[in-house]
Amino acid sequence: MEKPRQRGRGNVCCLGVASVLVLSLLSFLIEGISWGDDIQPVIASIKVQGNRRIEESAIKFVLESKVGEAYSPSRLSKDIHKIYDLGYFKDVKVDVSDGPSGVTLTYRVVERPTVEKIVIMGNEKIKTADLEEKLGLKVHSVLDQQAVQEGIQNLKSHYREQGFYFAEVESTLKELVGNQVGLELRIKEGDKLKIEKIQFQGNRLFPEKKLKGVIQTKEKGLISSILGKDLYRDVLVRDDQMRLQIFYQDNGFIDIQVGEPILQINKQAQKVSMTIPLKEGPQYKIGKVTVKGDEVYTQEELANELKSYMGSIFSRSALRQDMQHLSELYSQRGYAFANVEPMTEVNEASRKIDINFEIDKGQKIYVGQISIEGNTKTKDKVVRRELPLKEGELYNSEYLKSSEDRLKQTGYFEEVKVETQRRPGENGVVDLTVKLTEKPTGNITFGGGFSTSASILGQVGVEQNNLFGTGLKANLSGQLGGRRSRIVLGVTQPYFMDLPISAGFSLYDRFAEYPSFETNRLGSEANVGKHLFELVQANLGLKLEKVGLDEIDEYEIPRMAGDGTAKLKTRTDKKTRETYLVQRRATRTILPNDQEENSSTSSIVASLSRSTLDNFLFPTQGSRINLSTELAGGLGDNSFYKGELEMSQFIPLAFIYPLFPSSLWQKLSLRLRGNFGMGGGLGNTGFGKKNEGMPLYERFFLGGDNNLRGYDFEDVGPKARIERFHCSDLVKTSEGLKNEGKNTPCRQYNPIPEIISGDAIGGDYSALLSAEVYFPIPLTLPYVKAMRGVGFFDMGDVFAKGDAKDFFNIFSYRKSMGVGARVLTPMGPVRADIAYRLDEGEKRDDQDQEDQAGRIKFHFGFGNSF
Structure with missing residues (x-):
C-alpha cells in the first residue's frame, strides 16, 4: 500500500488562507446577489461535519458566529483560525448556504490522527523509560509533527549529554485503522566520544595544567574513564567555559573572553581533540578601598572584615562576598534592608581598580508578629522557646539563622524555613512566619550485626523524642553483644518547668568485657543542663552505681623457693584445656592492691559541649567539642578523678580550589580529631575506707574501630607481665591449690617460668590524634541513603602514671593509616575500615609480644565516632 503523504502545519496554514479567500469571494457574490444594501442576513443554523472524536459542542463553543446573530464574513475567518487553534484538526472548511430563514453555516473538519503507540528500538545503553520521558509524547495524544521533531531533538541532546556524540534517531509514522498512527523511533547509539586531548590557546599567565x-x-x-569525566558532553563544555570565565575574573582578568571550543573529531576512532581559545587581557590589582555612607561600624572595623584590600589581585567573587558580608553586618544591628552598592573605577593605565562600597543603612527594623505554621503535633511554645528573636525586639539576621538551626537540631521537623514580610503601612516592622514540616519523632528499632569491637550484637529500642508534642524525650533500649551489652531507660525534659534548663534521669545495666577483666555496672544518673552561650551546653549530674568486677581467682600458695607466699592465679587454656598458674606483675603500673570485686561509686559529673556540625549523621563542615569531668568519692567505695577532652573539626577543602584549581577539592572534606584523657586515684577521702587507686574499669584504653585503628580492641597501653608455671592435676582445696597425687612443687615441672603475653590493664593518660579525608562514592544501592569513602591516619597511646612525660612525645605514639567507607542506612551509619599499623613493632617492657604481628586489621562498626 502506498504510504499516504503527511501534512504538517505549513499545509494547514495554506489551506486556511485559501479558505479565507474563497469565503471572501463567496460573501461578495452573496451580498451582491441575494440581498440589498440595507438587508443583513441572519444565521439560521450552524452545522459541523467530519468530527469523530471531538464533540460538536466543543467546536461551536469557540466560534464567534452564533445562531440568530447577523451573518458576518469577517467572522468566518476568525472561526477557522479558532478551530485550528484547538490543535485537533488538520483541515477546516466552511460552506455558506442561503435558506428561507437565513444563512446556514456548515463547518467541514478533518481530524488529525491520534498516536496509538510509540515504539523505541535500538537503545542499549539508555533505558527505554528514560527515553520516553525525554521524548515528551504521550500515547492517545493528537499527532503533532512539530512536537515529534522537538521530541527527537530532545533524544539526541540526551544522548550527547551521556557522551554519545554520534547518536542518530530516525522516525517512521505508520497508519492504523480508525484515523490512528503508530510512531516508531529507531536509534543508532554509536560509541561514546572520548576526549583525547585538551589544549588552550592564548593563555599567558596560567599553564595548561592549572x-x-x-x-x-x-x-x-x-581515573577520568572510571569517573566518566573523559566524555565529550555539550552541557559540561558550556559549564567549563563559565568556570574558566569565573576563574580568570577572580584572578584580575576582568576582560577575559572564552571562545567556543575548536573540535577536531576522529569519527572512526571515536575521539576528539578540543582547543579552547582565550583572550586574557591585562591583569588588574586593587587600588583604593573605601566605605562611604551611613556608618554603624568604624572604617577600621569594616576594613578588617573585607577580603578585598589594597594591592591584592582583583576578584569578582571576593567583591560579591564583601557586599553580602557588609549587608549581613548591618542586618545584625537591626538594619535588615541595608543597601550596599560596590562601585568600581577601572584605571587602564595603572591596571588598578578602586572600590568604593556605598552603604545606605535605611531605618532600624523591629520584629512584629511571629506566626507558626505546620506544627500539627508540636506545641507552639516548644517552637517559640527555640527562637532567639522575640516579638518587639530589634531585628538580627544572625538570630534569624540561629532560629532555623536550633529548630532543625531539635529533630522534630523535616523542613524549617523562617520567612520575613514587611508589615503594610509600618516600614520599621517585619512579621516573621515560621513554616514547619513535621516528621515522625518516635522510633521502634530492631537490628543486629557485627562489630570488631563488640563481636556479634543485637539491639532493640523504643524512643520518642517529642512526647505529646512537649519536647519530652523518653527512651528504652537494649543491646546484646559478645563484649558489650546494655539496657538503658532514660527521660529528658529539654525545658524543665518551662525554664531554659534541661533535666534528665536514667537507669542502666551495662556489661563490658576488657582484655583482662569483666565488669557489670548497675546504676542511675540524674543531670541538669543549660545553654551558657549560643550552641554551648553545660551539664551537671550525680551518678550512683554498683560495679561487679569479675577477675581471675586468687589463691595463696607457697613460693617456689619456699620463703613465704605470693598471690598467684589460675587460668585455663581454652585450646588445650590445660590449667596453669600465673603470677601477674605490672611493669609500669601497679594494680590497686585493695581493688575489690564488688564496689560502689558515687560521683559528680560535669561537661561542656559545643557543636556546629551541619549534619550529625554525615557531617561535612563544622566542629564539635566536649569537655567532661568526673569526681568520685563521698559515700562510695572508689575515690578518683577523671577528665576527657574530645574535639572534631570538619573542613570543606573547597578553599584549596583557588590555589590548585580542580573540581575534586569541592567534593572533599577534612576531619581533624583529638581526644585526650587523664585520671588518677584520690586516696582515702570522704566517709569510710576507699580504694586508693583508679579502678581498672575507669582507666583509659585504646585500640579498635572507634579510635586507634590497626590495633586489637582496647589492647594499646600498659600491660601486665605474666609468668606461667606448668603444673598437672591442680585441684582447689580449703588449704589452697595442690597437685593431687604429687608431692613435688610445681617448680620441678618447669624450673624456668615462661613469660607469656600480658593483658592490657589501662592507663592514667591517653592521647589520640586523627586526620580523615572524606570523598563521595556515587553509587546507588538498596536501603543506602548515602555513601562516602575515607582515607585516614591515626596516632595515639595510653600511659601509666610514671610515664606521663611520654604523653607529650607524639613521635613515640602508635601510628596507623588506611582507607574505609561510611554508609548511611535506615538503621544509622555503618563504618568499615582497613588499617595498616605503621609501627615497626619494637617491644616495650609493658607491651605485648603479639604486637609484632598482624599489621593489617579490618574494623567494622555502627554509629559515628567523635
Missing part, C-alpha cells in the same frame, strides 16, 4: 584543573572535562585516562 587550567585543566579548573574545568570538569578531562582527557582520557584511567
Whole structure:
C-alpha cells in the first residue's frame, strides 16, 4: 500500500488562507446577489461535519458566529483560525448556504490522527523509560509533527549529554485503522566520544595544567574513564567555559573572553581533540578601598572584615562576598534592608581598580508578629522557646539563622524555613512566619550485626523524642553483644518547668568485657543542663552505681623457693584445656592492691559541649567539642578523678580550589580529631575506707574501630607481665591449690617460668590524634541513603602514671593509616575500615609480644565516632 503523504502545519496554514479567500469571494457574490444594501442576513443554523472524536459542542463553543446573530464574513475567518487553534484538526472548511430563514453555516473538519503507540528500538545503553520521558509524547495524544521533531531533538541532546556524540534517531509514522498512527523511533547509539586531548590557546599567565584543573572535562585516562569525566558532553563544555570565565575574573582578568571550543573529531576512532581559545587581557590589582555612607561600624572595623584590600589581585567573587558580608553586618544591628552598592573605577593605565562600597543603612527594623505554621503535633511554645528573636525586639539576621538551626537540631521537623514580610503601612516592622514540616519523632528499632569491637550484637529500642508534642524525650533500649551489652531507660525534659534548663534521669545495666577483666555496672544518673552561650551546653549530674568486677581467682600458695607466699592465679587454656598458674606483675603500673570485686561509686559529673556540625549523621563542615569531668568519692567505695577532652573539626577543602584549581577539592572534606584523657586515684577521702587507686574499669584504653585503628580492641597501653608455671592435676582445696597425687612443687615441672603475653590493664593518660579525608562514592544501592569513602591516619597511646612525660612525645605514639567507607542506612551509619599499623613493632617492657604481628586489621562498626 502506498504510504499516504503527511501534512504538517505549513499545509494547514495554506489551506486556511485559501479558505479565507474563497469565503471572501463567496460573501461578495452573496451580498451582491441575494440581498440589498440595507438587508443583513441572519444565521439560521450552524452545522459541523467530519468530527469523530471531538464533540460538536466543543467546536461551536469557540466560534464567534452564533445562531440568530447577523451573518458576518469577517467572522468566518476568525472561526477557522479558532478551530485550528484547538490543535485537533488538520483541515477546516466552511460552506455558506442561503435558506428561507437565513444563512446556514456548515463547518467541514478533518481530524488529525491520534498516536496509538510509540515504539523505541535500538537503545542499549539508555533505558527505554528514560527515553520516553525525554521524548515528551504521550500515547492517545493528537499527532503533532512539530512536537515529534522537538521530541527527537530532545533524544539526541540526551544522548550527547551521556557522551554519545554520534547518536542518530530516525522516525517512521505508520497508519492504523480508525484515523490512528503508530510512531516508531529507531536509534543508532554509536560509541561514546572520548576526549583525547585538551589544549588552550592564548593563555599567558596560567599553564595548561592549572587550567585543566579548573574545568570538569578531562582527557582520557584511567581515573577520568572510571569517573566518566573523559566524555565529550555539550552541557559540561558550556559549564567549563563559565568556570574558566569565573576563574580568570577572580584572578584580575576582568576582560577575559572564552571562545567556543575548536573540535577536531576522529569519527572512526571515536575521539576528539578540543582547543579552547582565550583572550586574557591585562591583569588588574586593587587600588583604593573605601566605605562611604551611613556608618554603624568604624572604617577600621569594616576594613578588617573585607577580603578585598589594597594591592591584592582583583576578584569578582571576593567583591560579591564583601557586599553580602557588609549587608549581613548591618542586618545584625537591626538594619535588615541595608543597601550596599560596590562601585568600581577601572584605571587602564595603572591596571588598578578602586572600590568604593556605598552603604545606605535605611531605618532600624523591629520584629512584629511571629506566626507558626505546620506544627500539627508540636506545641507552639516548644517552637517559640527555640527562637532567639522575640516579638518587639530589634531585628538580627544572625538570630534569624540561629532560629532555623536550633529548630532543625531539635529533630522534630523535616523542613524549617523562617520567612520575613514587611508589615503594610509600618516600614520599621517585619512579621516573621515560621513554616514547619513535621516528621515522625518516635522510633521502634530492631537490628543486629557485627562489630570488631563488640563481636556479634543485637539491639532493640523504643524512643520518642517529642512526647505529646512537649519536647519530652523518653527512651528504652537494649543491646546484646559478645563484649558489650546494655539496657538503658532514660527521660529528658529539654525545658524543665518551662525554664531554659534541661533535666534528665536514667537507669542502666551495662556489661563490658576488657582484655583482662569483666565488669557489670548497675546504676542511675540524674543531670541538669543549660545553654551558657549560643550552641554551648553545660551539664551537671550525680551518678550512683554498683560495679561487679569479675577477675581471675586468687589463691595463696607457697613460693617456689619456699620463703613465704605470693598471690598467684589460675587460668585455663581454652585450646588445650590445660590449667596453669600465673603470677601477674605490672611493669609500669601497679594494680590497686585493695581493688575489690564488688564496689560502689558515687560521683559528680560535669561537661561542656559545643557543636556546629551541619549534619550529625554525615557531617561535612563544622566542629564539635566536649569537655567532661568526673569526681568520685563521698559515700562510695572508689575515690578518683577523671577528665576527657574530645574535639572534631570538619573542613570543606573547597578553599584549596583557588590555589590548585580542580573540581575534586569541592567534593572533599577534612576531619581533624583529638581526644585526650587523664585520671588518677584520690586516696582515702570522704566517709569510710576507699580504694586508693583508679579502678581498672575507669582507666583509659585504646585500640579498635572507634579510635586507634590497626590495633586489637582496647589492647594499646600498659600491660601486665605474666609468668606461667606448668603444673598437672591442680585441684582447689580449703588449704589452697595442690597437685593431687604429687608431692613435688610445681617448680620441678618447669624450673624456668615462661613469660607469656600480658593483658592490657589501662592507663592514667591517653592521647589520640586523627586526620580523615572524606570523598563521595556515587553509587546507588538498596536501603543506602548515602555513601562516602575515607582515607585516614591515626596516632595515639595510653600511659601509666610514671610515664606521663611520654604523653607529650607524639613521635613515640602508635601510628596507623588506611582507607574505609561510611554508609548511611535506615538503621544509622555503618563504618568499615582497613588499617595498616605503621609501627615497626619494637617491644616495650609493658607491651605485648603479639604486637609484632598482624599489621593489617579490618574494623567494622555502627554509629559515628567523635
